[in-house]
Amino acid sequence: MANVELDQLLAAYPPVDKAAVEARWKEVQPSFTHKIIVLDDDPTGVQTVHDVSVYTDWTEETIEKGFLEEGQIFFILTNSRAFTRKETEAEHRAIAERVERISQKYKRPYMIISRGDSTLRGHYPLETEVMRATIEEHSNTKVDGEILLPFFKEGGRLTVENIHYVQDGNVLIPAGETEFAKDRTFGYRASDLAEWIEEKTSGAFTAKEVTSISLEQLRALEIEAITEKLMEVSDYGKVVVNALEEDDVRVFSIALMNALNKGKRFLFRTAATFTKVIGNISSRPLLEREELIDPASTNGGLIIVGSHVQKTTDQLEALKELTMLHFIEFDCHLVRDKTAFSAEVERVKQEAEAQVTDGKTTVIYTKRERLDLGKGMEEEELKLSVQISDAVTSIVAGFAVRPAYLIAKGGITSSDVGTKGLRVKKAVVAGQVAPGIPVWKTGAESTFPFIPYVIFPGNVGNVTTLKEVVSLLEGI
Incomplete structure (x- = not known):
């Protein structure tokens, strides 16, 4: 499948009639009152929203709190991309059962969004399939279909004629031909989302059965x-939504709200843009240093780099150009030697504490080569990666000094740092410090209350974006 020039693709479609879209939105959106629950398989799903709650557990009490919030949308951080299939299945069954029970208690309809990676990695179709079965078991309704919408412009993820692309400069690369498709745990071949569904469901849903919402229909409003297309979906049929701009998602969402208000029921596997649009969350300017950094702090910041995608490694190399920072390589390959690994964790922690106390921002990064145990050992590798992540988060949890700020690079890394290191139970999304890079303000219960916590996805930004974010926070 060939690469595509972005400029040529944009020129091939008529522009969005923004005024007409806004008028239709104002007609329909006030009638849409479903509670929106977003299950985030890592913390990067809040990369388009602000002033929303993120909960880090899914007890019945927590889900009920989310339902009773004044806002229409709330997030639950599941971190399921770091889970085994068995753990993921148990987690999503419990969540779906509790959500359905609370919905019935308060007689309020809801929609569940499984917010997954915009480069198509994660436990699909397992998560939504488990929830579908659980919801149908505990309610008197059937789930009519599943919507797939991985568009995320800030990260350069565009879907055209059902082909999902990853942007690199002005070039769009079919997703199945990128490094993300070669993921050892969640790899795939297809770039056409209908074919991807067939691949991932092992033929249970064929490509020709998939309903497609085209750009031509969306641009023609x-x-x-x-x-009507959505009303015709049944038997858990699959729907793929194409999008080049956020307004394409808005047009689709107007039709979706109409269908939901008429009683249709869907599950959703989407990237971050859909959560912003359906939650009716406004755009806001990027966060400034003055909104984040306490001027009274004399300590350095702390940066944790765990993601192993090539983009992260390139960004780390660019970050090393900031010579005022202190860099520590964490030899995570020692994980198979318990004594040596424990000593390595303690060495890294003590060195980092000394540097941050001295006012020097410190970067702890895991060894860049992936731990490769060989073919057929993916589950074992995942378990070792969890042990490595636990070690990194133990450094944060036991850190003896409060950093001026904290950055975690990588989806699973940032989830574990937030939940196990910072011990966050509830955070508020302050906004974004760069496109697609969210900032949490941690709760009073956390290891470092109200610290700015920058969640930096492994697959977002260009080669200099990490360096630029750190430069902003350092005031240079």
Whole structure:
């Protein structure tokens, strides 16, 4: 499948009629009152929103708190991309059962969004399939279908004619031909989302059965026709949504709200843009240093780099150009030697504490080569990666000095640092410090209350973005 020039693709479609979209949105959105629960398989799903709650557990009490919030949308950080299949299945069964029970208690309809990686990695179709079965078991309704919408412009993820692309400069690369498709745990071949569904479901849903919402329909504002398409979906049929701009997602969402208000029921596997649009969350300017850093702090910041995708490694190399920072390589390959690994963790922690206390921002990064145990050992590798992540988060949890700020690079890394290192139970998303890079303000219960915690996805930004974010926070 060939690469595509972004400029040529954008020129191939008529522009969005923004005024008409806004008018239709104002007609429909006030009638849409479903509670929106976003299950985030790592913390990067809040990369488009602000002033929303993120909970880090899914007890019945926590889910009920989310339902009772004034806001329409709340997030639950599941971190399921770091889980085994068995753990993921148990987690999503419990969540779906509790959500359905609380919905019935308060007689409020809801929608569950499984927010997954915009480069198509994660436990799909397992998570949504488990929830579908659980919801149908505990309610008197059937789930009519599943919506797939991985568009995320800030990260350069665009879907055109069902082909999902990853942007690199002005070039769009079919997702199945990127490094993300070669993921050892969640790899795939197809770039056409209909074919990807067939691949991932092992043929249970074929490509020709998938309903497609085209850019032509969206740009022509064929809202009634799209609504009718959704009304015809049944038997948990799959729907792929194409999008080049956020307004394409808004047009689709208008039709979707119409269908939901008429009683249709869907599950969703989407990237971050859909959560912002359906939650009716406004855009806001990027966060400034003055909004994040306490001027009274004399300590350095702390940066944890765990992701092993090539983009992260390139960004780390660019970050090393900031010579005022202190860098520590954590030899995570020692994980198979318990004594040596424990000593390595303690060495890294003590060195980092000394540097941060001295006012020097410190970067702890895991050894860049992946731990490769060989073919067929993916589950064992995942378990070792969890042990490595636990070690990194133990450094944060036991850190003897409060950093001026904290950055975690990588989805699983940032989840574990937030939940196990910072011990966050509930955070508020302050906004984004760069496109697609969210900031939490931690709760009073956390290891470092109200610290700015920057969640930096492994697959977002260009080669200099990490360096630019750190430069902003350092005031240079």
